[in-house]
Amino acid sequence: MKKRDIYILPAALLLLSACYKDIDMEKYRPDPVIVVNSAISSDSTIMASVTHTWFYADTKPYEEHYANLPQARVDLYVNDEFREQMEWGQYLPVDSLNEVPDSVFKSHVVPKSGDCIRLVVSADGYQTVTAETTVPAIVPIRKAECVDITERINYEGNVGDGYGNTVKERYYALTYNLTFKDEGGKSNYYALTCLKTDEYYQTYYHPHIESSDPILSENSNALDGSIGFDGISTGYSFLFTDKQIEGQEYTLSFEEWVNKSDAEQSSQLLIRLYSLSEEYYHYLYSLNQVAGSTLDEALGNLGFGEPLRVYSNVEGGTGILGACNSSETEVTVQITPAS
Known part of the structure; x- marks a missing residue:
């Protein structure tokens, strides 16, 4: 019995060693393509970051200016009319928080709502890429108010009560209503975010927000909450469309x-x-799916579903040319602690 075990062990080690194989990853290195990243609005001039893709095994992307393409030509079109060739320049200086200077291509054009913006980017050694988007109209907030304040218990969090005891953390749930009017006759896309002021640091931060509103939760997979996934909500913002409220006023x-x-x-x-x-x-939406805790993302990572990819509208390359506009309001709430 012992002798047979001695024979089995070398055979098992030989089988395990067969599982390892040296792979030359250079055979899989793709040709780099142009990357365009630009988010535009009607309150500022159009700017765009132009870089190139890099292979995951490279270390140079972390070196200064490696991925930038300052020699690129970036042509800006507004409503199919050529407006200008955008100029490359440094955007943010080197400081303690930004070791590598950020650089962008800048224009002199401030777009208007309804303008169709197209960028055509070319550079020696790269395929020419194009990207296009239309600037949406500002959607005014008609009314915003806090309609309820309820004290609740956080069953997942514990705190000290000051007397050496551990108790369940308590919090206030402040319920807000926000009313706006969707423009009918076309598909519209929205995001809702909230900010608060940190008085000590004099900065803004994102408070934790939740919602069971059918419009704000339309992108949640019905199975996510039931089997332990959080869905694509970031905890401080929501993405939604007008599919259920087309042309209506909604709160x-x-x-x-x-x-x-x-x-x-x-x-x-x-x-x-x-x-x-x-x-x-x-x-x-694709960024939230990839980064969020969703069933789709988990199945893709485990090989049981299609891998999730970040959306791009840059033809011939990758990246995003998007547009947005925003309206805002501030709601002041008087919190009266329970006795």
């Missing part, structure tokens, strides 16, 4: 979570409603 409902220990007598919430171009919506 969105969502909750902000405020820790009881952090609650102040008054709370200001800055609410922004973005109108998105179709291309920008699909790009952001």
Whole structure:
């Protein structure tokens, strides 16, 4: 019995060694293509980042200017009319937070709502690429208000009560309603985000928001919540369309979570409603799917579904040319702690 075990062990090791094989990854290196990244709106001039793809095994992308293409030619068209050749320049200086200077191609054009914007980008050694998007109209916020404040228990979080005991964390759920009017006769795309001011650091931060509104939750997979996935919500923003409210006035409902220990007598919430171009919506949606905890993403990673890819509207290359506009309002809430 022992002698047979001795024979089996070398055979098993030989089988295991056969599982390893040296692979020359250079055989799979693709030709680099131009990458265009630009998000435009009607309140600023058009700018675009132009770089190129790089192979995952490369280390040079982390070196200064390696991926930039300052020698590229970027032609800007507005409503099929050539407007100008965009100029390359440094956008952000080198500092403690930005070790590599950011650079973009800049124009002198401020687009208007309804303008069709097209970029044609060429560079020696690369295939010429094109990208196109239409600037959406601003959708005004008609009304925004806090309609309910409820104290709740966070069953997933524990805190100390100051007397050496551990208790369940409590928070306030502030329910907001936001009303807007969708423009009928076409497909429209939206994003809802919220910001608060950090008085100490004098900066904005994203508070935690949740919603069971059928419009805000239209992109959630019905199976996600039931089997332990969180869906594509980032916790501070929502992507949605007008598929269910085309041409109607609608009131969105969502909750902000405020820790009881952090609650102040008054709370200001800055609410922004973005109108998105179709291309920008699909790009952001695909990013959320890839980065979020969703069933689709998990199945793809395990090989049981199609891998998720980030959306691109750059023909001949990759990246995104998208457009958006926003309206905003601030709601002040007086929080009265329970006795």
